[in-house]
Every structure is written in C-alpha cells, then in structure tokens.
Amino acid sequence: MIVNKSMFPLQTGFGVISKMQDRFATLQMQLGTGEKASKLSEMGRDLPMSLSVRARLSKIEGFSANIDTVNLRLSFLDKTMTRLDAMEAETRNSAVQGQYGTNNINMATLPGLSKARFDELVTLLNADVAGRYLFGGSNTDSAPLPDTNSLLEGIGGKDGFKTVVGERKAADAGADGLGRLVLDQPTTNSVSLTEDGIHPFGFKLLRMTSTAPLASVNVGTVAPSPVAVPQPGNTNTITFEAPPAAQMLPGQTITLGLQLPDGRDTQITLTAIAPEDGPPGKGQFVVDPGTAGPPAVPADPAVTATNFKAALQTSLEAVAGSDLEAASTFAASEMFFNGPGEPALRVDGDPATATGLKVATDADTVLWYRGQSPAVAAEGLGRLGIATSGGGVTLTEKSPVSAAHGFQIADVSADTANINTTYTGADPSSVNVAFSATLTPGEKVSVTLQDPDGTTRTVQLTAVTGKAVAGQFSIGGSADENAENFAKGLELALTQTAMLAEGNPRQSVTAQVDDSTRVAYGLEANESGFLRMIRTLGAMSVETYQDSDPNALAKFDAMALRQQSEMSEAHNSERGSIEILTMELAVAQIANNNSAERHTNYKAQLDNLLSDIETVSKEDVAMEILALQTRLQASYQTTSMVSKLSLVNFI
Incomplete structure (x- = not known):
C-alpha cells in the first residue's frame, strides 16, 4: 500500500484557501464601508447600470x-x-x-x-x-x-433730465409765453388766433364755439375742424359784428378748445359782462353795448374786440403757465426716458423758435437706460404711422428717424390694375398706396421692412371679398372704403410683425432646470x-x-x-x-x-436604485464572514494535517 500526498493535492487546497482569503478581505471591506466594491473594475455586471445612474444623478445636481x-x-x-x-x-x-x-x-x-x-x-x-x-x-x-444725480443734473458735459425739461418748456411756451400761438387784431372788430408754424410744440387749435348767435359774433372755424391729429397753421378768427346786427350780450360765452403737447385737451372759456359789472375777473371780458339815448350811441365792436383780445391773452398766459407747463414736463419725460424701440429725443435748435426734435446721442445727453432693449417695439407699430385720405393710405416712418430704432420701409410693391403706389420723396420712408373704387380679389400689396440690425420682413395683404382674416383686407364699395379696410388690415399686420421683432423680455434670461424645461425670468428696466x-x-x-x-x-x-x-x-x-x-x-x-x-422625487428613486447596485447589507456580510471564517479554520487545519502526512506518520 502506498501512502503519500497524491491523494490530497495541496496545490488545490492552497488555491481554495487563497480564494477564501480574498473573499474574506472583500467581505471585511464591505463590512467597513457598506460598499460592494472599492473600485469600478470590481463592479462586474452592475457597472453599466451604476455609471448610468450616477450620470443621471450628476445631471440632477x-x-x-x-x-x-x-x-x-x-x-x-x-x-x-x-x-x-x-x-x-x-x-x-x-x-x-x-x-x-x-x-x-x-x-x-x-x-x-x-x-x-x-x-x-x-x-x-x-x-x-x-x-x-x-x-x-x-x-x-x-x-x-446711471445714478440719480447724473440722470437729473447730467454729468461730464452731458445734459440731464432737468435740461431737457427746460428746453421743452421753452419750446412749448414760445418767446411770448402764449404757447406758440399768434394773437392778433387784424381789423378793429376782429381777433385772430393762429399757430405759429409746423412743429410739435405748444398749443394746437382744435375748435372754437360761442353761445352768442351768429348775428352777434362770427366765430371762424378751424381748418380742418375738428382736428383729430394736431395740424400746423390752424387759425381761428372771431369777428364782432358792427350794427345794425345785435351786439354780443353779457352772459354769452366764447370757448376755445386746445390740444396740449402730451395729447390731452384743455379749453378756455371767456364770458361777456356788461361795463357796470366790471372790472372783469378771470375769464371775463367787457362788451360795449352802446346806449339807447337820447342820443342813441351804437355799440362799438372795436371796443369789444379789444377787450376780448386782452382777456384771451391773459387766459392763454394762465393756461400756458399751468396746463401747458405740466404737459411740457410730462412730454419731456417721454422724450428723455425713452421706451423700447424709441430713441431719446431733444429739442432741435433754439427752443423759443424750434420747429422739430432731434435724436439725443450719448455725446450730448445722459442716456437713462443702458441694458438690453429691443430695437423694434410693438407699441407705435415699430415707429411707423398710418394715415388715410382720399382713397389712399400713407405709411410713414416716424420723425425724427433713427437708424437704431424702429422699422425702415425698404420697399412697397403694389402696382396693379386698381392699386397704385407712389413714394412721397426719393426713398420709401413715406409711401402712398392709392385705391380705385373697384378691386379684383387677389390683388396684393407687399411692404418690405428692415430692422435696425438689417433683418428684413415682408408684410403682404391680399384683397378678398367678404370678411378678411390675417394677411387680407376686404374689398369695399368705394375707394375710401378700400383704403380704410386696407389701413385696418395693415395696422394688424404691422402690430403682429412688430411684436415678433420685439420678442419677450422674459426670454432675455433663462435657466435650464430640467431636460425640457427652461425658466425665463429676464426683466428690462x-x-x-x-x-x-x-x-x-x-x-x-x-x-x-x-x-x-x-x-x-x-x-x-x-x-x-x-x-x-x-x-x-x-x-x-x-x-x-x-x-x-x-x-x-x-x-x-x-x-x-x-x-x-420632480428632481427630489427622482433623485430618491435613483439613490435607492444605486444603493441596491453598489451597497451591501452589513448583517448579511457579517453572517457570511462568520461562515467563511469557520470554513477557513477547517481548511487550515485539514491542509496542515495533510501537509504532514507520510508512511511513518500513517503507521
């Protein structure tokens, strides 16, 4: 009988012990850290899932x-x-x-x-x-x-708001303080009131009415009257009739309607009083009634006209020092604190005689807002104006024109059998589209606009019978109706185009808070x-x-x-x-x-999943360690006994 170690291969036993020792070391690490592995290479089949979950958690962070x-x-x-x-x-x-x-x-x-x-x-x-x-x-x-003082007072040679207000007040008041109106007495028994020129300043004449019959006082009409949009050069003439017509009587009034620079209306009412009720108070003037005699003295309309002129001048000065000043200050605030798509403006030239506005620049004026701002705004149709007259529609760029603000009219294409397009000047900054009394369905007008950044946009309107929708205008029964319908369609189309060009200020600042969600919270001052x-x-x-x-x-x-x-x-x-x-x-x-x-809930789910993939139960690990420790001790003892096995020991 042969007794040796070939029946008990020690090499195999040592290998098993080595593996158990490695496992024992791994279990001790897991017991200490709670993690399945100390490095990614030890994750095995769980590695792809672990990496995917960790990437998602990182994105959530x-x-x-x-x-x-x-x-x-x-x-x-x-x-x-x-x-x-x-x-x-x-x-x-x-x-x-x-x-x-x-x-x-x-x-x-x-x-x-x-x-x-x-x-x-x-x-x-x-x-x-x-x-x-x-x-x-x-x-x-x-x-x-800029800071408050710079805005109000100016800085570095640049004018602030106070200077702009002062200039606007002077331009609206005029040299004589009558709100850029010329008060005159062209004949002995007449008084005239006229705007002093073509400009946006001062009072604009709207209307004049009287409670006196025409036999007593003839009130000339404003041309055109009434004025919906201030027109330059309007004139009112008040003529006090000479005998044998009846004289204006005490208690009768003359009322003058005026438009202010900020678009509001005001009025002056002057009341006639008898000489014995004098001296005249605020808003009153004395009429000359004449005497019944004997001897009879006829009323003198020249006296009444002179008294009326003096009362009107006093009233104009009072309104100019109150309503007009307030309107000037608020008009100046709109010029200085310009809105989106509008330039800051200044009075152009000597304020007392100025006839226009100019675009303020950073070289001469403190520009109040320096943040992001759209160059084209929906309000004001992107600095374009629409007017209808005599079967035609005029589209005009707002004056003063600014290359950095608002739409520029690049082209208008509309020449058809019944529609004719003409430019007011050499360029299309002002264009008139004229309509005939009859239109053919399908005739089109295309307006090409250019943003300050060079982007071009085309607005096209098509003539249709019946009710029009976006991009269309209804055919009317006359040239005037065609023009009015086109103007309405054009205003709607320009508003939509300007809104598209303006964009949404909220989108100026956004943050990605989810795969498909961005929070927009931008604000512009x-x-x-x-x-x-x-x-x-x-x-x-x-x-x-x-x-x-x-x-x-x-x-x-x-x-x-x-x-x-x-x-x-x-x-x-x-x-x-x-x-x-x-x-x-x-x-x-x-x-x-x-x-x-959502992220909180999802992260909790991912954390649980990652825990299942990467962590262990310490209780289970401890039990496995105890079992492995017993096996190791048995393996050590068995291997030790086998390693000493020989014939001598066996016998």
Missing part, C-alpha cells in the same frame, strides 16, 4: 444648482416687485387735485418726496445679486441705469410698468410750485392729474405692468419649484 440660483434671484425679485407695487400706490396717492395742505404744505413737499422715490426706484433697478444685475435683460455685468414710474417720478421731482406764482395751484392740479393717470390701476392689465411682471415671475417660480420637486 446640475439642474438643482440652477434651481437654487434661480430661487435666490426670484426671491430677490419678488421682494423688489412687492416694494415697487407699494411705491406705485404711494405715488398715485401723493398728490390729489385740490388738496394743497395747510399753507400749501403738500405743494412744498411733493418735489422732495418725489425725488426720494425716484432715487429709491433707481436704486432698486440697479440692485444686484452676487454681482449680477437683474433689470438689464441679458446685460448683467453692469448697472442698467424700460418695460411699461417701470417706465411709467420713472417718467412720473422724474417729472414730479423737477417741478416746483412757488408762492409768488399765480398759476401754482392750477399747475399743481395739472401735475397731480397726470400723475394719477399714469399710476392708475387701469394700467395693471397692460403688458409690462408691475402686476403683470409679478404674475409672470410667479409663473417662473412655480415652474422652478415643480422642477425641484
């Missing part, structure tokens, strides 16, 4: 970081918008017509309070979060507005809600009311009226209002929070 950043900014914007809404209400109620306060204290304090709010508004719009400015659209590395506030507060902060000024109370009322109108809650539903912006930011916050909740 990136989204979560974006969400946290957006939450921080939206939280700041929420507090800012809340304060701006409160300021809007405070501004609206800070001045009320007729409420001047004890010793006119409200009039004395209003400019200072308005300036303080103006400064707070500028500070809020220039606020930043971690060095990022939030009210300049995509321009986030610098403040969108020249949106309508902010613009109304800064224009109003700027206007109210530079206007003063002196005790020595006889028109101070009327001017305060005129300013208060405009402030309440600009800050009225009727504007809450307008695009870009404080309320609409707050709602849109709330929508962004909801989208952000919903994404955060």
Whole structure:
C-alpha cells in the first residue's frame, strides 16, 4: 500500500484557501464601508447600470444648482416687485387735485418726496445679486441705469433730465409765453388766433364755439375742424359784428378748445359782462353795448374786440403757465426716458423758435437706460404711422428717424390694375398706396421692412371679398372704403410683425432646470410698468410750485392729474405692468419649484436604485464572514494535517 500526498493535492487546497482569503478581505471591506466594491473594475455586471445612474444623478445636481440660483434671484425679485407695487400706490396717492395742505404744505413737499422715490426706484433697478444685475435683460455685468444725480443734473458735459425739461418748456411756451400761438387784431372788430408754424410744440387749435348767435359774433372755424391729429397753421378768427346786427350780450360765452403737447385737451372759456359789472375777473371780458339815448350811441365792436383780445391773452398766459407747463414736463419725460424701440429725443435748435426734435446721442445727453432693449417695439407699430385720405393710405416712418430704432420701409410693391403706389420723396420712408373704387380679389400689396440690425420682413395683404382674416383686407364699395379696410388690415399686420421683432423680455434670461424645461425670468428696466414710474417720478421731482406764482395751484392740479393717470390701476392689465411682471415671475417660480420637486422625487428613486447596485447589507456580510471564517479554520487545519502526512506518520 502506498501512502503519500497524491491523494490530497495541496496545490488545490492552497488555491481554495487563497480564494477564501480574498473573499474574506472583500467581505471585511464591505463590512467597513457598506460598499460592494472599492473600485469600478470590481463592479462586474452592475457597472453599466451604476455609471448610468450616477450620470443621471450628476445631471440632477446640475439642474438643482440652477434651481437654487434661480430661487435666490426670484426671491430677490419678488421682494423688489412687492416694494415697487407699494411705491406705485404711494405715488398715485401723493398728490390729489385740490388738496394743497395747510399753507400749501403738500405743494412744498411733493418735489422732495418725489425725488426720494425716484432715487429709491433707481436704486432698486440697479440692485444686484452676487454681482449680477437683474433689470438689464441679458446685460448683467453692469448697472442698467446711471445714478440719480447724473440722470437729473447730467454729468461730464452731458445734459440731464432737468435740461431737457427746460428746453421743452421753452419750446412749448414760445418767446411770448402764449404757447406758440399768434394773437392778433387784424381789423378793429376782429381777433385772430393762429399757430405759429409746423412743429410739435405748444398749443394746437382744435375748435372754437360761442353761445352768442351768429348775428352777434362770427366765430371762424378751424381748418380742418375738428382736428383729430394736431395740424400746423390752424387759425381761428372771431369777428364782432358792427350794427345794425345785435351786439354780443353779457352772459354769452366764447370757448376755445386746445390740444396740449402730451395729447390731452384743455379749453378756455371767456364770458361777456356788461361795463357796470366790471372790472372783469378771470375769464371775463367787457362788451360795449352802446346806449339807447337820447342820443342813441351804437355799440362799438372795436371796443369789444379789444377787450376780448386782452382777456384771451391773459387766459392763454394762465393756461400756458399751468396746463401747458405740466404737459411740457410730462412730454419731456417721454422724450428723455425713452421706451423700447424709441430713441431719446431733444429739442432741435433754439427752443423759443424750434420747429422739430432731434435724436439725443450719448455725446450730448445722459442716456437713462443702458441694458438690453429691443430695437423694434410693438407699441407705435415699430415707429411707423398710418394715415388715410382720399382713397389712399400713407405709411410713414416716424420723425425724427433713427437708424437704431424702429422699422425702415425698404420697399412697397403694389402696382396693379386698381392699386397704385407712389413714394412721397426719393426713398420709401413715406409711401402712398392709392385705391380705385373697384378691386379684383387677389390683388396684393407687399411692404418690405428692415430692422435696425438689417433683418428684413415682408408684410403682404391680399384683397378678398367678404370678411378678411390675417394677411387680407376686404374689398369695399368705394375707394375710401378700400383704403380704410386696407389701413385696418395693415395696422394688424404691422402690430403682429412688430411684436415678433420685439420678442419677450422674459426670454432675455433663462435657466435650464430640467431636460425640457427652461425658466425665463429676464426683466428690462424700460418695460411699461417701470417706465411709467420713472417718467412720473422724474417729472414730479423737477417741478416746483412757488408762492409768488399765480398759476401754482392750477399747475399743481395739472401735475397731480397726470400723475394719477399714469399710476392708475387701469394700467395693471397692460403688458409690462408691475402686476403683470409679478404674475409672470410667479409663473417662473412655480415652474422652478415643480422642477425641484420632480428632481427630489427622482433623485430618491435613483439613490435607492444605486444603493441596491453598489451597497451591501452589513448583517448579511457579517453572517457570511462568520461562515467563511469557520470554513477557513477547517481548511487550515485539514491542509496542515495533510501537509504532514507520510508512511511513518500513517503507521
């Protein structure tokens, strides 16, 4: 009998022990760390799933970081918008017509309070979060507005708002303070009132009426009358009839309707009084009734005309010092605090005799907003104007033309059998489209527009019978109807085109918070809600009311009226209002929070899945270690005994 180790192969035993030792070491690592493997190569078949889950978790971490950043900014914007809404209400109620306060204290304090709010508004719009400015659209590395003092006073040789207001007031008042109207007495018994030229300044004559019969006073009509859009050179002539016609009687009135530079209307009413009721007060003039005699003295219309002229001049000066000044200040605020798609404007030339406006430049004027802004805005049809007259429609670029703002008319193609197109000048900046009384369905008018950046857009309208939809206009029964229908269709088409060119300010700043979700929360400080506030507060902060000024109370009322109108809650539903912006930011916050909740839930699921893939149960590992330890001890003992096996030991 042969007894040796061939029956018990030690090499195999040592291999098994080595494997058990490796497993024992792995189990000890798992027991200490709770992880299945210490390196990726040890993951085996679980590696692809582990990498996929970890990649998704990493992406969620990136989204979560974006969400946290957006939450921080939206939280700041929420507090800012809340304060701006409160300021809007405070501004609206800070001045009320007729409420001047004890010793006119409200009039004395209003400019200072308005300036303080103006400064707070500028500070809020220039606020930043971690060095990022939030009210300049995509321009986030610098403040969108200059400081308050620079805006109002100017800096570095550039004029500020106060200078622009002063120029506009002078241009509207005119050299003689009559609001750019010429008051004359061309004959002894007539008085004429005429606009002094073609310009946007001062009063525009709308109408003149009288309660006196034509036999007493002949009121010449404004040409054209009434005037829907201010026309230059309008004239009113009031002729007081000579005997044997009846004289204008005490108690009868003459009323003059005027349009102000900010588009509002006002009127002057003068009442006739008898000589014995004199001296005339505000808005009164003395008529010469003559005497019954004997001897009878006929009424002298020349005396009445002279008295009327003096009363009219006094009234014009009073309205010029109140309503016109207020209108000038608010008109200047629109010129200086320009809106999207509009340039800042200045009076061109000597204000007292100026006949036009010019585009302000960064070389001569402090430009109030330096953030991102669309070059074309839907409001104002992209700086285009539409007018109808005599079976034709005129499309014109707004003056003064700015190469950096609004549409430029590149071409109008419309010559057909019944439609004729002509340019007013050498270029298509003003074009007239004339229609005949009959149109053929399918005849088209194409207008090519160019953005300041060179992008071209084509607006095409097709004549159709019956009701027109977008891109069409209805054929009417006359040339005038055809022109009116085309104008309506063109206005709609231009509005849609301008809105497309303007875009949405909210999209100026976006953040990716999910695979298919971007939160848009961009704001631009020249949106309508902010613009109304800064224009109003700027206007109210530079206007003063002196005790020595006889028109101070009327001017305060005129300013208060405009402030309440600009800050009225009727504007809450307008695009870009404080309320609409707050709602849109709330929508962004909801989208952000919903994404955060989805990521939280998904991350919990992925963490559980990853735990199943990469981690172990320490209880199971401990039990396996105990079992393996027993096997190892048995293997050690058996191997030791076998290694000593020999014939001698066996015997």
